[in-house]
Amino acid sequence: MSSPVPNPVPVQVVPDERPAEVVIISHSPLFYWWPVWAVGFLMAGLSYWQGQRMAFVPPGTTAERGARVEGVEGPRDVLIAPAGQSLPAASDSDELQQPRMRMAESNNPGVIWGITLCLVVAVTHIKLRGVWSLVVLLFLFFTTVLLAVLRLWDPIFRTIGFLDIHINAFGLFSISLFLFVMWLLMFLVFDRLTYMIFTRGRLRVRKAIGEGELVFDMRGMTFQRHRDDMFRHWLLGFGTADLTVFTSGANAQQLEMPNVMNIGRKLELINTMLQELEVTKGR
Numbered sequence: 001m002s003s004p005v006p007n008p009v010p011v012q013v014v015p016d017e018r019p020a021e022v023v024i025i026s027h028s029p030l031f032y033w034w035p036v037w038a039v040g041f042l043m044a045g046l047s048y049w050q051g052q053r054m055a056f057v058p059p060g061t062t063a064e065r066g067a068r069v070e071g072v073e074g075p076r077d078v079l080i081a082p083a084g085q086s087l088p089a090a091s092d093s094d095e096l097q098q099p100r101m102r103m104a105e106s107n108n109p110g111v112i113w114g115i116t117l118c119l120v121v122a123v124t125h126i127k128l129r130g131v132w133s134l135v136v137l138l139f140l141f142f143t144t145v146l147l148a149v150l151r152l153w154d155p156i157f158r159t160i161g162f163l164d165i166h167i168n169a170f171g172l173f174s175i176s177l178f179l180f181v182m183w184l185l186m187f188l189v190f191d192r193l194t195y196m197i198f199t200r201g202r203l204r205v206r207k208a209i210g211e212g213e214l215v216f217d218m219r220g221m222t223f224q225r226h227r228d229d230m231f232r233h234w235l236l237g238f239g240t241a242d243l244t245v246f247t248s249g250a251n252a253q254q255l256e257m258p259n260v261m262n263i264g265r266k267l268e269l270i271n272t273m274l275q276e277l278e279v280t281k282g283r
Contacts, residue, residue, distance in 0.1 A: 022270055022273070023195055025260065032123065041176045044169045047104040047169035052105050053103070054101040055087075061079055063078070123229075219248065221245060221246065239262070240259050
């Protein structure tokens with residue numbers, strides 16, 4: 001009597017979850033400008049919410065409190081134009097131009113946005129190294145915000161006598177909207193036209209928009225990651241880094257890819273590809 005033949009155990013095929021390619025995108029310095037449009041939108045909203053209006057007056061106009069105006073009940077605060085001068089009229093009629101531009105009474109929104117702009121310009125164009133550069137920039141920014149919270153910028157400017165930083169709400173909004181659209185186009189479209197694509201065995205590189213691809217053998221490549229600008233890489237870039245790739249062979253080159261996001265994880269995947277090539281070569 002023959003024994004029953006056992007059913008074969010089905011072999012489970014584990015899918016290969018390793019990525020077929022690793023894409024490294026070099027972002028433009030405009031990537032770090034997000035605080036400018038973000039703070040701009042915030043200050044525009046604050047200026048609009050306060051609801052103050054700006055009036056255009058000729059030189060020599062004075063403000064008087066508690067004046068009596070014919071046809072108006074009770075004392076009112078008024079602007080008095082100098083003799084022989086008049087308030088601006090609307091372009092299409094002789095009626096006086098009414099205040100319509102929304103602007104914060106305080107210098108705070110303009111100062112905060114202006115300091116943010118200056119700091120971002122300095123950080124993106126001057127390479128600052130070490131912890132002290134980070135401490136100095138953070139000190140300047142938080143001092144600016146602290147003076148605004150304590151309402152000290154207006155007394156400081158009045159003491160100086162010739163400084164005022166006022167931007168109306170829609171001026172801040174317009175500048176911020178332009179920067180945001182440019183930032184979005186660069187981040188989602190134009191930055192992706194310059195790249196490195198690592199596959200198992202080769203590297204494809206496009207270093208400039210409109211330029212053709214260069215292809216390199218991955219064997220013998222070395223990598224160097226630069227993350228020494230703490231303010232630009234850590235605070236503004238959320239962990240970005242500059243990458244240098246050294247190719248091998250008779251036509252060895254040094255390829256620079258600045259402002260790369262999520263570089264740690266991508267280098268791990270690339271090193272895994274290189275190890276697989278070495279194992280294949282050893283066989």
